[in-house]
Amino acid sequence: MTTTVNARALQPDDATTPAPRPTVYIETYGCQMNVADSELMYGKLQAHGYAPVDVPDGADVILVNTCAIRENAETRVIGRLGELRRFMKPDTIVGVTGCMAQRLGPRVLDQARHVSLVVGPDGYRALPALLDGARRGEKFTATDFDLEEHYEDVVARRFEGVKAWIPVQRGCDYRCTYCIVPTTRGPERSRQLPDVVREVQQVVEQGLTEVVLLGQTVNSYTDGTHDFADLLRAVGAVDGIRRVRYTSPHPNDFSDRVIAAMAEVPTVCEHIHLPMQSGSTSMLKRMLRRYTREEYLKCVARMRAAIPGLALTTDIIVGFPGETDEEFEDTLSLCREVRFDDAFMFKFSPREGTPATRMPPEWTVPDAVVTERFDRLVATVRGISRENNLARLGDTVEVLVEKVARDGELLQARSRDFKTVMVPADAAKIGDYLVVQLTGTTGATFTGTPVTNKPERQPLPMVG
Numbered sequence: 001m002t003t004t005v006n007a008r009a010l011q012p013d014d015a016t017t018p019a020p021r022p023t024v025y026i027e028t029y030g031c032q033m034n035v036a037d038s039e040l041m042y043g044k045l046q047a048h049g050y051a052p053v054d055v056p057d058g059a060d061v062i063l064v065n066t067c068a069i070r071e072n073a074e075t076r077v078i079g080r081l082g083e084l085r086r087f088m089k090p091d092t093i094v095g096v097t098g099c100m101a102q103r104l105g106p107r108v109l110d111q112a113r114h115v116s117l118v119v120g121p122d123g124y125r126a127l128p129a130l131l132d133g134a135r136r137g138e139k140f141t142a143t144d145f146d147l148e149e150h151y152e153d154v155v156a157r158r159f160e161g162v163k164a165w166i167p168v169q170r171g172c173d174y175r176c177t178y179c180i181v182p183t184t185r186g187p188e189r190s191r192q193l194p195d196v197v198r199e200v201q202q203v204v205e206q207g208l209t210e211v212v213l214l215g216q217t218v219n220s221y222t223d224g225t226h227d228f229a230d231l232l233r234a235v236g237a238v239d240g241i242r243r244v245r246y247t248s249p250h251p252n253d254f255s256d257r258v259i260a261a262m263a264e265v266p267t268v269c270e271h272i273h274l275p276m277q278s279g280s281t282s283m284l285k286r287m288l289r290r291y292t293r294e295e296y297l298k299c300v301a302r303m304r305a306a307i308p309g310l311a312l313t314t315d316i317i318v319g320f321p322g323e324t325d326e327e328f329e330d331t332l333s334l335c336r337e338v339r340f341d342d343a344f345m346f347k348f349s350p351r352e353g354t355p356a357t358r359m360p361p362e363w364t365v366p367d368a369v370v371t372e373r374f375d376r377l378v379a380t381v382r383g384i385s386r387e388n389n390l391a392r393l394g395d396t397v398e399v400l401v402e403k404v405a406r407d408g409e410l411l412q413a414r415s416r417d418f419k420t421v422m423v424p425a426d427a428a429k430i431g432d433y434l435v436v437q438l439t440g441t442t443g444a445t446f447t448g449t450p451v452t453n454k455p456e457r458q459p460l461p462m463v464g
């Protein structure tokens with residue numbers, strides 16, 4: 001039986017929870033918002049008697065928290081759903097959550113017969129009850145939006161040892177013509193400022209010292225009384241917080257108040273991820289980004305004037321419908337003009353139902369042209385990034401040690417301006433702040449040599 005349910009109607013508080021503790025594994029794709037949502041789902045399920053596990057093998061419940069932003073994000077998930085079959089016991093329940101679940105709804109159940117639950121981003125409150133139903137052999141789709149839902153009463157189970165992802169806004173009211181997010185996440189809504197501050201205080205109590213405030217256009221945050229400037233000041237002033245970051249802001253929502261808050265609050269880091277998408281005004285218009293090349297540059301100039309040493313990163317799309325050689329050259333020249341520290345670069349991927357898919361077919365940029373432009377863009381961005389990084393050699397910076405590096409020998413740390421710095425394993429431990437001199441660079445990451453023998457110790461974060 002397949003049932004479509006409203007998540008709120010299924011309050012799980014009176015649901016029965018079987019003993020012994022069933023295990024749950026969640027695999028996360030997509031952006032930090034999804035990471036934060038997975039932490040909420042783990043928290044919710046843990047409170048209902050589930051035991052989180054970090055491998056799918058033999059788990060009682062497997063949830064795949066998905067992304068729909070580009071076609072390949074979804075293709076990967078479909079492949080992975082097939083693979084996960086081999087980890088299933090006869091009674092394992094598999095659920096698909098997140099943006100692809102929201103976008104496809106019951107179609108997921110048709111495509112993958114071993115999936116019992118399809119739950120969108122506003123339906124996680126009902127997960128324990130839905131799992132109980134699935135255990136009885138039922139199948140559910142829960143994809144209603146709930147504009148009140150911020151999961152205020154759910155305590156996230158955090159994975160990151162040193163920083164906390166804090167959603168402050170859900171959904172998006174922009175309508176960029178390429179983007180599926182307004183469809184998968186619904187309308188924009190913000191949490192109340194005191195609720196965010198309370199969560200940040202709890203994070204500090206757990207021993208974490210960095211927070212990243214999340215929202216699709218996070219600087220348009222408003223709880224009716226407070227704007228994003230107020231939020232930065234309030235979060236930045238929480239006792240014990242040493243670093244505040246946020247992502248992703250929209251260039252149109254940088255009021256003077258927000259820039260002033262960023263400049264004046266010492267805990268707010270000198271880094272902004274400022275998606276530009278294209279350097280061409282005509283292209284930005286087709287994308288419905290609502291700013292021109294000149295306005296983007298003006299936004300950058302205002303921020304750089306207010307915040308010394310500001311690092312800027314960005315998102316860029318190549319091959320959007322109708323992109324001419326000239327428009328692409330404008331993107332390259334804007335990169336040269338701004339000199340971004342880094343960029344996420346994407347080939348345009350048509351998303352079902354978005355306005356871009358209704359543009360004239362002759363506007364489609366041939367694959368070979370997209371690939372050639374993409375490669376040139378990557379080379380340009382990496383070249384500038386390398387030059388910027390070489391110029392930083394010799395600087396002394398404070399880093400926060402985040403994790404063991406991939407090679408297993410060094411520790412990976414981050415500067416306030418978001419540079420990745422490798423430090424010797426014996427120099428510190430995860431969660432420590434350390435002052436280092438930047439003594440080497442691969443062009444992308446740095447090697448840091450500690451300049452004090454006495455790194456300031458932070459309590460080890462408690463996760464779990």
Ligand code: SAH
Pocket residue numbers: 069070178179180181215216217248249250275277315316317346347348349350351
């Ligand atoms: N809310 C954020 C972006 C979230 S999506 C913002 O407005 O900045 C992250 C990035 O994915 C976008 O900035 C964009 O560069 C890219 N993206 C979104 N939709 C895409 C699509 N259909 N094809 C290719 N890239 C896309």
Ligand code: SF4
Pocket residue numbers: 172173174175176179180181182216217250
């Ligand atoms: Fe998508 Fe645009 Fe909203 Fe960002 S601002 S989530 S790119 S619609």
Ligand code: F3S
Pocket residue numbers: 029030031032033034066067068069098099180181184185
């Ligand atoms: Fe992907 Fe949804 Fe984030 S589409 S990028 S997981 S908001």
